[in-house]
Amino acid sequence: MRIRRTRSLLAVTALTALALTACENGTGTRDEGASALPETPSASAPASASPTGGSTTTPAEDGNKNGNNDGTKDNAKGGSKAPAPATRVLCNGSTTKVTAQPVPRPLNHMLLTVTNTGSKTCDLTYYPVLRFDEMQWVPRAAEETHPQAVVSLAPGESGYAGVLLSAADGSGDGGTTAEKLTVAFQGMTPNSDGGASATPALPAAGVYYDSSLTVTYWQQDREDALSW
Numbered sequence: 001m002r003i004r005r006t007r008s009l010l011a012v013t014a015l016t017a018l019a020l021t022a023c024e025n026g027t028g029t030r031d032e033g034a035s036a037l038p039e040t041p042s043a044s045a046p047a048s049a050s051p052t053g054g055s056t057t058t059p060a061e062d063g064n065k066n067g068n069n070d071g072t073k074d075n076a077k078g079g080s081k082a083p084a085p086a087t088r089v090l091c092n093g094s095t096t097k098v099t100a101q102p103v104p105r106p107l108n109h110m111l112l113t114v115t116n117t118g119s120k121t122c123d124l125t126y127y128p129v130l131r132f133d134e135m136q137w138v139p140r141a142a143e144e145t146h147p148q149a150v151v152s153l154a155p156g157e158s159g160y161a162g163v164l165l166s167a168a169d170g171s172g173d174g175g176t177t178a179e180k181l182t183v184a185f186q187g188m189t190p191n192s193d194g195g196a197s198a199t200p201a202l203p204a205a206g207v208y209y210d211s212s213l214t215v216t217y218w219q220q221d222r223e224d225a226l227s228w
Contacts, residue, residue: 087120087121088120088121088122088123088152089118089120089121089122089123090122090123090125090185090187090188090194090195091114091116091122091123091124091125091153091159091185091194092122092185092194092195092196092197092198093183093185093195093196093197093198093199094195094196095116095117095118095120095122095195096114096115096116096117096118096122096153096198097114097115097117098112098113098114098115098183098198098200099112099113099200099201100112100163100181100183100200100201100202100207101113102165102203102207103226105226106164106226106228107168108164108165108166108167108168109162109163109164109165109226110162110163110165110207111160111161111162111163111222111225111226112128112160112161112162112163112183112200112215112225113158113159113160113222114153114158114159114160114161114198114218115153115156115157115158116153116154116155116156116157116158117155118155119155120155121152121153121154121155122152122153123150123151123152123153124150124151124152124153124159124185124218125150125185125186125187125188125194125218126141126186126190126217126218127141127145127161127186127215127216127217127218128161128183128184128185128215128218129183129184129185129186130163130181130182130183130184130213130215131181131182131184132178132180132181132207132209132213133178133179133180135178139163139213139214139215140214140215141214141215141216141217142164142214142215142216142217142228144228145162145216145217145219145224145228146217147217147218147219147220147224151218151219151220159218159219159220160218160219160220160221160222160224160225160226161215161216161217161218161219161225162215162216162219162225162226162227162228163213163214163215163216164212164213164214164215164228165207165208165209165210165212165213166208166209166210166212166213167210167212171212172210172211172212172213173210173211174210174211175208175209175210176208176209176210177205177206177207177208178202178206178207178208178209179202179206180199180202181199181200181202181207182197182198182199183197183198183199183200184197185197185198216228
């Protein structure tokens with residue numbers, strides 16, 4: 001009999017505990033349960049990490065992806081830098097406008113003017129190679145007019161060369177009047193091909209020249225070209 005009472009008391013105690021638990025978890029007091037851990041902010045991912053674990057460096061940090069910090073592009077196959085476009089070219093008939101104009105002073109002289117009509121700086125090398133009509137000889141250059149540096153023309157700038165057409169004292173031979181002039185340009189080495197020639201117009205009456213025909217080296221200033 002005592003055993004049954006004891007079992008009844010244990011059963012009632014268990015039911016009471018369950019009721020209290022249900023009440024505390026539902027509409028009654030809060031279930032204390034296990035003590036809750038304080039929330040901690042999640043650690044920030046490194047700036048260089050991506051959601052998938054890869055690098056998220058910017059194009060500038062990673063060689064600009066298709067390019068590099070210096071503006072050059074990588075070759076798609078070999079990864080080598082492509083050369084930068086040339087910033088200087090040779091002055092010739094395709095990049096300039098050339099005029100030929102006789103001048104009153106010095107006597108028997110003509111002035112060649114070359115104006116850069118391109119978008120890049122061009123270099124006038126050595127001296128102009130002249131050919132009047134179908135002449136079979138090349139006029140000499142006055143070596144004393146050799147400049148200290150190559151004449152360079154920015155877009156819109158002009159360079160000059162003086163031409164002695166004939167001897168003032170009449171000592172020249174084979175004088176004749178020309179109606180056509182061809183101006184050839186030299187390359188980076190003497191007498192090399194510098195590209196397209198120019199054919200500036202001559203006065204309607206033509207230009208008289210003789211065996212004294214001489215040209216100056218290209219000059220940066222008009223005065224220097226006519227001072228010889």
